[in-house]
Amino acid sequence: MIYILFAILCGISNVLSRSVNFVLSKKIGMYQSTLFNYIFGLSGSFLLLLISGETFKLLASSSYGAPWFVYAGGLLGVVVVTMLSFLSSKVSSFYLTLLLFVGQLFTGIIIDALSTGKISFYQVIGGALVVLGLTYNLYIDKINSKTVSA
Template structure:
C-alpha cells in the first residue's frame, strides 16, 4: 500500500517537473525543437531501459506494418499534447494545469472505456463535468478578483 502511495506521488511530481522543464525549454529554443528534444530524450531513455530489461520483441516488422493506422495516432497525439502544454504552462497556474490534466485523463479514460469495453460510466462523466465546472467557476472568480484589485 505504501509503495502505491509513493509511486503515485512520484508520478505526480515527475509530471509537474516535466511540464515545467518542457515549458522552460520551449521558451528558450521554441515549442517544436523543445518537443523534439523531449521525445528524443524519451526515446534514448526508454531504449536504455529496454536494453537492460528481460523483455524481448516477439513481433516481426511485417506485424508492425499490418497494424491499423489509428494505432500510430498515440505518438502524434503525444507530440500535440507536449507542444500545447509547453505553450500553456507559463500562462496558467500550476493548480489549473494539474486540474486540466486530471480532467483530460479522466475523459480520455471514459472515451477509451466506451470504445473498447462499450461501457459508459455515468458517475465518471458527472464527476468530470463537475470538476470542469468548478475549474471554470474558479477561473471566473479569479478573473473578477484580479479586475477588482486593478481598479482599486
C-alpha cells in the first residue's frame, strides 16, 4: 500500500513541478526556468546527500564505474525539462502526463533490452495499449470539440 501512495505522490509532484516550471518559464524565460529548476534540484540532492551520510562514497573510485551513458542523464534531464516547459502551453496537462508515462515506459523497455538482451512482450503490449487508448481519447476529444463548436 505504501508503494501505491508513493506512486500517487510522485505523479502529483510531477504535475505540480511541470505547472510551476511552465509559469516560471512564462515570467523569466524557458531556459532561465530550466536553470533554476536544476539549481534547486542540485541543492536539494546535495542536502539529501549530506543528511544520508553517504558523502564518503564520493571519493571512492568504485563510485564512478558506471557506463558512460549513465552520466548523460543530467543532459537528458535538461532536454526533458526544457521540452516540457515548452509543451505545457500547447498540450493539456493530462495528455502531457500520459505522453511522459509512455515515453518512460518505452525508454525502460529499451534500457532493459540493452542491459539484459531480452524484450518483455507484456511490457510492449502494455505500452501499445496505452498508446492506442491515448490515440482513441484524442480522437474522441477532437470529435467532441467539433460538435460543440458547430
